[in-house]
Amino acid sequence: MAELIPTQPDPGHEDDHHHGEQSFVSKYLLSTDHKVIAMQYMFTGMAMALIGGFMAYAFRMQLAFPGMDVPFFGIVTPANYVALVTNHGAIMIFWVAMPVLIAAFGNYLIPLMVGCDDMVFPKINRLSYQVFLVSAIVLLSSFFVEGGGFGGAWTTYPPLSAKAEYNLTPLGSSLFIGAVGIEFIAFLLGGINFITTAMNSRAPGMKLYDIPMVIWMIVIASILFMVSVGPLLAGAIMLIFDQQLHTAFYDPNRGGDPVLWQHLFWFFGHPEVYVVLLPAVGITAEIITVFSRKKLFAYRTVLNTAIGTGVLSFCVWAHHQFISGIDPRMANVFTLTTLLISIPIAEMMFVYIATLYGGAIRLTTPMLWALAFIFEFLIGGVTGIFLGASGADIYMHDTYFVLAHFHYTFFPIAIIGTYAGVTYWFPKMFGKMMSDRLGKLHFWGTIIPFNFIFIPLFFLGAGGQHRRIYDFQNFPALAGEGMQDLRILATVSLVVMLGFQVVFFYNFIISLMRGEKAGKNPWKANTLEWTAESPPPHGNWKVLPTVYRGPYEYSVPGREKDYWPQDEPN
Amino acid sequence: MIQSYLAQGSTYAGDIDFLFDMIFWIVGVWFLISSGVFFWLVFKFRVSGNEGTAQYITGEEKSQKRWITIPHLLVLVCDVFIIWGAVRVWYDIKQHLPEPDREVRVITQQWAWTFVHPGQDGNFDTADDIHTVNELRLEKDAVYHYHLTSNDVMHDFSVPVFRLKQDAIPGRVITGWFTPTLLGEFDIQCAEICGIGHGLMPARLVVESAADHAAWMTEQSPVKFAAVAPQVGEN
Numbered sequence: 001m002a003e004l005i006p007t008q009p010d011p012g013h014e015d016d017h018h019h020g021e022q023s024f025v026s027k028y029l030l031s032t033d034h035k036v037i038a039m040q041y042m043f044t045g046m047a048m049a050l051i052g053g054f055m056a057y058a059f060r061m062q063l064a065f066p067g068m069d070v071p072f073f074g075i076v077t078p079a080n081y082v083a084l085v086t087n088h089g090a091i092m093i094f095w096v097a098m099p100v101l102i103a104a105f106g107n108y109l110i111p112l113m114v115g116c117d118d119m120v121f122p123k124i125n126r127l128s129y130q131v132f133l134v135s136a137i138v139l140l141s142s143f144f145v146e147g148g149g150f151g152g153a154w155t156t157y158p159p160l161s162a163k164a165e166y167n168l169t170p171l172g173s174s175l176f177i178g179a180v181g182i183e184f185i186a187f188l189l190g191g192i193n194f195i196t197t198a199m200n201s202r203a204p205g206m207k208l209y210d211i212p213m214v215i216w217m218i219v220i221a222s223i224l225f226m227v228s229v230g231p232l233l234a235g236a237i238m239l240i241f242d243q244q245l246h247t248a249f250y251d252p253n254r255g256g257d258p259v260l261w262q263h264l265f266w267f268f269g270h271p272e273v274y275v276v277l278l279p280a281v282g283i284t285a286e287i288i289t290v291f292s293r294k295k296l297f298a299y300r301t302v303l304n305t306a307i308g309t310g311v312l313s314f315c316v317w318a319h320h321q322f323i324s325g326i327d328p329r330m331a332n333v334f335t336l337t338t339l340l341i342s343i344p345i346a347e348m349m350f351v352y353i354a355t356l357y358g359g360a361i362r363l364t365t366p367m368l369w370a371l372a373f374i375f376e377f378l379i380g381g382v383t384g385i386f387l388g389a390s391g392a393d394i395y396m397h398d399t400y401f402v403l404a405h406f407h408y409t410f411f412p413i414a415i416i417g418t419y420a421g422v423t424y425w426f427p428k429m430f431g432k433m434m435s436d437r438l439g440k441l442h443f444w445g446t447i448i449p450f451n452f453i454f455i456p457l458f459f460l461g462a463g464g465q466h467r468r469i470y471d472f473q474n475f476p477a478l479a480g481e482g483m484q485d486l487r488i489l490a491t492v493s494l495v496v497m498l499g500f501q502v503v504f505f506y507n508f509i510i511s512l513m514r515g516e517k518a519g520k521n522p523w524k525a526n527t528l529e530w531t532a533e534s535p536p537p538h539g540n541w542k543v544l545p546t547v548y549r550g551p552y553e554y555s556v557p558g559r560e561k562d563y564w565p566q567d568e569p570n
Numbered sequence: 571m572i573q574s575y576l577a578q579g580s581t582y583a584g585d586i587d588f589l590f591d592m593i594f595w596i597v598g599v600w601f602l603i604s605s606g607v608f609f610w611l612v613f614k615f616r617v618s619g620n621e622g623t624a625q626y627i628t629g630e631e632k633s634q635k636r637w638i639t640i641p642h643l644l645v646l647v648c649d650v651f652i653i654w655g656a657v658r659v660w661y662d663i664k665q666h667l668p669e670p671d672r673e674v675r676v677i678t679q680q681w682a683w684t685f686v687h688p689g690q691d692g693n694f695d696t697a698d699d700i701h702t703v704n705e706l707r708l709e710k711d712a713v714y715h716y717h718l719t720s721n722d723v724m725h726d727f728s729v730p731v732f733r734l735k736q737d738a739i740p741g742r743v744i745t746g747w748f749t750p751t752l753l754g755e756f757d758i759q760c761a762e763i764c765g766i767g768h769g770l771m772p773a774r775l776v777v778e779s780a781a782d783h784a785a786w787m788t789e790q791s792p793v794k795f796a797a798v799a800p801q802v803g804e805n
Binding site: 292294299378390394555556 | 594601604605607611615620623638646731736739740755759764765767770
């Protein structure tokens with residue numbers, strides 16, 4: 001495994017290799033530098049997160065105070081409401097979690113952590129971001145066309161999504177599907193780069209089991225994405241044909257089958273959960289090892305569970321369709337496979353908890369985020385069991401219980417995982433330390449309200465309240481007084497949480513301007529990115545590093561220092 | 571647990587609630603143990619500043635891996651119990667179809683419900699069919715078959731008090747069953763997003779005694795008002 005291609009400059013890269021003067025445009029907008037592209041992805045993702053968060057604010061205000069004139073938005077009409085919940089979901093998954101966790105961290109970390117000067121295909125990498133940016137613009141433009149944004153849920157089930165007479169958004173629905181399709185092309189381009197770079201451009205000496213866990217996770221996630229996305233892209237093209245050319249792929253009156261879409265969608269949709277989960281799990285592995293000064297417990301087991309989860313994730317998709325009219329016998333098979341996923345995921349959690357044993361745990365801001373990821377994701381994991389069990393899902397399906405469950409998975413992944421990664425690698429990215437005090441304020445100001453948003457929703461779900469309902473006052477038996485109080489609690493907590501995000505942006509900017517200089521390796525970590533300058537220059541290192549050992553050799557007995565960088569000969 | 575929010579209104583509501591409680595206790599214990607160990611470790615091994623030394627544990631040796639593999643096997647055992655419980659309840663509600671006392675058609679559309687009772691003669695598509703819009707009247711303790719269809723997009727016939735949920739798919743007739751066991755008025759929701767009126771698609775469920783129901787059927791028959799009654803093929 002050690003035969004590698006260390007420092008060959010690749011042809012597409014040469015013209016950018018002069019470290020001389022570059023104009024602003026070529027340095028920041030048209031750069032092929034993996035770090036700049038990572039920042040482009042990250043800032044675009046954060047901007048989309050603000051838009052998605054604002055949407056959540058608008059529809060949660062409507063839920064808590066029906067008919068209210070929402071500040072900064074206005075009256076939320078039923079058409080606004082469905083468009084908001086639809087686009088909130090799509091944005092948070094496809095335009096926040098994917099670009100930040102996979103694309104931004106993947107781009108930034110892979111070359112730096114495997115010890116090469118850039119991605120293998122820098123121009124494809126640049127193209128990937130440009131395509132992604134187009135997809136984001138297409139999506140946002142759907143709000144300004146006639147009929148407004150699409151409002152048929154992010155799952156876009158036909159016939160609702162297929163016919164303008166049903167969804168009343170003749171252009172919005174096609175722009176929505178089109179944007180998702182374009183975005184997938186961007187990540188296919190990115191995925192090629194991630195896998196190839198991690199496999200072919202590792203520093204001399206870096207064996208497969210010396211690859212830092214976060215890189216493995218991003219590679220496995222990219223493979224999962226590339227394998228699963230094909231059926232959905234085909235399905236999306238058929239859906240656009242149905243919308244604009246009036247074909248009948250999903251039209252039951254003319255021989256089509258609307259349930260076909262659900263299979264294509266969820267065959268992609270469920271692996272997608274793990275596509276975004278795995279990078280967050282990897283980020284957590286890097287952080288808990290550094291800040292507990294411990295070797296990762298059973299490295300190979302973690303890797304195997306990730307691969308196991310990935311393989312199993314292709315066999316569980318119909319648990320989203322238990323009650324959607326599939327053959328009832330099929331539900332038994334998918335209950336079995338779904339519950340089996342608890343095996344690798346539980347093992348992964350156990351391994352992380354075991355890693356803490358015997359550590360010297362430093363509760364810095366990134367460590368708090370990483371620990372919060374483990375704890376909050378645990379809640380998301382155990383509540384999933386209720387829904388994977390077909391019998392219980394008959395009742396829980398499409399209730400707020402489902403919503404609370406997947407927010408307890410996606411919030412730790414997309415938000416906690418991102419904050420963990422950003423606070424941990426900020427010194428490397430910008431050469432400055434972030435304020436720990438402000439970081440902790442932001443941490444508690446996010447985590448506490450987060451739980452107060454979603455724990456009440458578990459109760460609403462157990463009480464039989466369904467998602468995507470515009471106004472519960474239409475359901476007198478379900479919308480009791482206590483239930484409305486829970487909704488108000490969730491909404492108020494959301495507003496508090498959104499407010500605390502200001503602290504993060506303030507901390508970000510103030511640290512950029514006045515932060516303490518970070519130096520190369522402020523956290524005393526082992527992985528290769530900490531041997532480069534902070535921030536690393538174009539090309540990353542003057543002399544590319546050589547690797548002598550695995551990434552988690554902390555507190556090795558008999559050594560003076562409690563860390564042992566991968567590139568130190570002894 | 572669910573019954574403290576919502577009464578059990580059908581014969582199988584109790585089974586679903588029992589399954590829910592069983593899963594709750596199993597995963598609850600796991601959650602408490604893992605989060606307890608997690609917090610205990612964080613507090614026990616916490617250091618201030620940059621002091622303290624950590625132990626070197628690879629986790630690759632058998633004696634260390636035991637801490638993972640044993641809980642892991644226990645999770646597997648719990649999974650078996652949960653799968654068994656889930657499949658049992660699922661079979662009873664969705665796979666198996668008891669002989670009906672009565673039948674009712676549930677026709678969904680954007681954004682209303684039409685319920686069709688076969689009337690006195692017990693046959694659909696005859697002159698004495700009773701159509702109601704956004705109100706379903708049922709007889710207590712009768713085994714019902716429902717025949718669920720949709721005229722336009724996906725909808726979902728959800729009766730929380732029965733613990734029943736089933737998607738309606740245009741082009742298909744889906745048959746299932748329930749037996750109401752509780753007198754009173756309840757909500758029916760659409761649980762599958764069906765366009766901008768999705769949240770404004772409520773219906774009332776009225777469960778009445780056999781005598782009241784018979785009186786209502788007589789009063790309603792022959793049909794007094796023409797409801798939206800599209801012709802959907804019965805299979």
